[in-house]
Amino acid sequence: MVPEELKQYIGKVDPPHVREVERGAIRRYAEAVENPNPLYFDEEYAADSRYGGIIAPPGFFGWSIKGATSSEGIVGLMTAMINAGYYRILDGGITYEFFLPVRAGDILVASPKVKDVTAREGKSGTMIICQFETSYLNQNGDLVATASQNLIGR
Numbered sequence: 001m002v003p004e005e006l007k008q009y010i011g012k013v014d015p016p017h018v019r020e021v022e023r024g025a026i027r028r029y030a031e032a033v034e035n036p037n038p039l040y041f042d043e044e045y046a047a048d049s050r051y052g053g054i055i056a057p058p059g060f061f062g063w064s065i066k067g068a069t070s071s072e073g074i075v076g077l078m079t080a081m082i083n084a085g086y087y088r089i090l091d092g093g094i095t096y097e098f099f100l101p102v103r104a105g106d107i108l109v110a111s112p113k114v115k116d117v118t119a120r121e122g123k124s125g126t127m128i129i130c131q132f133e134t135s136y137l138n139q140n141g142d143l144v145a146t147a148s149q150n151l152i153g154r
Contacts, residue, residue, distance in 0.1 A: 014073035021062035086153030
């Protein structure tokens with residue numbers, strides 16, 4: 001059973017986070033994940049591609065430049081999990097759905113939402129599974145991607 005102090009976060013949305021997708025950051029990210037695709041760093045190659053310029057690797061949404069943390073959504077839920085005795089918080093995985101390429105120079109707005117909080121009994125006791133969904137909109141208001149993530153509290 002999910003404690004009431006955790007259920008209250010279902011449906012809460014964090015304040016939007018503004019993220020900048022900078023060309024140099026795209027290159028550094030691609031290097032860090034060892035992805036040599038020239039679409040991520042070779043301007044001439046990327047210009048001649050169907051994208052017409054540098055794009056970001058899947059899963060890279062730039063760096064946060066503005067956004068407040070809030071006790072309304074994800075941060076508040078994680079704090080409530082710890083206060084309820086679920087001290088070990090594990091990454092339960094993330095899946096993306098991509099709609100448009102993320103381009104160098106894009107300004108994205110990320111809006112994280114607590115989608116659901118459920119409980120499951122395991123061998124060592126109750127696990128709390130928190131589902132989050134984040135939508136990424138570009139500077140034109142176009143949805144470029146969504147991310148669905150699970151965190152597991154033990």
